[in-house]
Structures are given as C-alpha cells and as structure tokens.
Amino acid sequence: MSAKSDATRWGSVAKCLHWLIAIAVIGLLVGGLTMTDMKVSPDKFRWYALHKSFGVTVLVLMLLRFAWRGIDGRPQAVPGVAPIVAFAAHSVHRLFYVALIVMPISGWVYNSA
Ligand code: HEM
Structure with missing residues (x-):
C-alpha cells in the first residue's frame, strides 16, 4: 500500500x-x-484530564490531515454516481471537517472560561 x-x-x-x-x-x-455523570472523585478528574488530552490531539491530527491533504490530493470521484449524491457526500465530508475543528476548539474555550 x-x-x-x-x-x-x-x-x-x-x-x-x-x-x-x-x-x-x-x-x-x-x-x-460518561465523565460528566460521574460523582466528584479523583477518577472523575482523571477522566476529564484524559478527555482534554485526546480532544487537543484530535485538533492536532485534523491540522495534520489538512496539511497532508494539501500535499496528497484525493482519489477521483467514482464514475456513474448521480451529481446529487456526489454533492451530498462532498457536503457531509466538509461538515465533518468543520465539526472536527470547531468541537475541540469549543471544548478548549469552554474549559479555559
Ligand atoms: C473532537 C473533540 C471533542 C469531542 C467530540 C468532545 C465531546 C464532549 C462531550 C460529548 C462532552 C459531554 C457534554 C455533556 O454531557 O454535557 C464533553 C464535555 C467536556 N469537554 Fe469535550 N470534546 C472534545 C474536545 C474537548 C477539548 C479539546 C476540551 C478541552 C481542552 C474539552 C473539554 C471538555 C470539558 C471540560 C467537558 C465537561 C463539561 C461539563 O462538565 O459540563 N473537550 N466533551
């Protein structure tokens, strides 16, 4: 591969x-x-800390993904797919990109506030 x-x-x-x-x-x-429903305990704080670390990691991985996408390009659209289906697939893909940048940043902002 x-x-x-x-x-x-x-x-x-x-x-x-x-x-x-x-x-x-x-x-x-x-x-x-799960963590937001836990009773206050050292475990709850550990879950929060782990959550924040993984959340920031997702942001870094997304930035890497954009950088790699710039270098790498993408496969061509599958021939024979109806334009409306191709448009829907493309739009959902873009929405995921936006969500996966906005979610970690909003978590970070919420946590800092
Ligand atoms: C793709 C990334 C992320 C996803 C999918 C995500 C998802 C979630 C979800 C589902 C909850 C539970 C919400 C609730 O029950 O009210 C939550 C809570 C929380 N997240 Fe994230 N999160 C992400 C990134 C981050 C980051 C980067 C931080 C901070 C650096 C963060 C900090 C928090 C905090 C502090 C809470 C607890 C909120 C509370 O106690 O009310 N999250 N997150």
Missing part, C-alpha cells in the same frame, strides 16, 4: 489519520458523556 493516494484509492497516511481521528472522536463522545 502506497503512502500517497492515487486516482482510485486513499493512501496509507490518509487512512491512518482517518481511523485515528474516528476512534478518538468515538472515545471522546462516549467518555465525555
């Missing part, structure tokens, strides 16, 4: 960033909802 993407496949670096971010975000969602 090549590190860089080609016309038909994402490369290993893009796939690796994709899965690292996906796993971290699922963990942050589940961990975030």
Whole structure:
C-alpha cells in the first residue's frame, strides 16, 4: 500500500489519520458523556484530564490531515454516481471537517472560561 493516494484509492497516511481521528472522536463522545455523570472523585478528574488530552490531539491530527491533504490530493470521484449524491457526500465530508475543528476548539474555550 502506497503512502500517497492515487486516482482510485486513499493512501496509507490518509487512512491512518482517518481511523485515528474516528476512534478518538468515538472515545471522546462516549467518555465525555460518561465523565460528566460521574460523582466528584479523583477518577472523575482523571477522566476529564484524559478527555482534554485526546480532544487537543484530535485538533492536532485534523491540522495534520489538512496539511497532508494539501500535499496528497484525493482519489477521483467514482464514475456513474448521480451529481446529487456526489454533492451530498462532498457536503457531509466538509461538515465533518468543520465539526472536527470547531468541537475541540469549543471544548478548549469552554474549559479555559
Ligand atoms: C473532537 C473533540 C471533542 C469531542 C467530540 C468532545 C465531546 C464532549 C462531550 C460529548 C462532552 C459531554 C457534554 C455533556 O454531557 O454535557 C464533553 C464535555 C467536556 N469537554 Fe469535550 N470534546 C472534545 C474536545 C474537548 C477539548 C479539546 C476540551 C478541552 C481542552 C474539552 C473539554 C471538555 C470539558 C471540560 C467537558 C465537561 C463539561 C461539563 O462538565 O459540563 N473537550 N466533551
């Protein structure tokens, strides 16, 4: 498997960033909802600290992802896909990008306030 993407496949670096971010975000969602319901205890503080570390890591990974995307490009659209479906897929992809930048920054701002 090549590190860089080609016309038909994402490369290993893009796939690796994709899965690292996906796993971290699922963990942050589940961990975030769990930790806020915990009784005040040293464990609760440990969960909060871990949550913040993983949250900031997602922000860094997203910035790396944008930088890599600039160098790497992306596979071409699959031929035969209806324009409306391609537009929907593209829009959802962009919304994920925005959400994954806004969520860690808003968490950081909330925590600092
Ligand atoms: C993609 C990144 C992130 C996701 C998906 C995420 C998700 C969540 C979720 C689901 C909650 C629970 C909300 C609730 O039940 O009220 C939460 C709470 C929290 N998050 Fe994040 N978070 C992210 C990044 C961050 C970052 C970077 C920080 C700080 C540096 C942070 C700080 C906090 C704090 C302090 C709370 C507790 C809020 C409270 O006690 O009411 N989060 N987060």
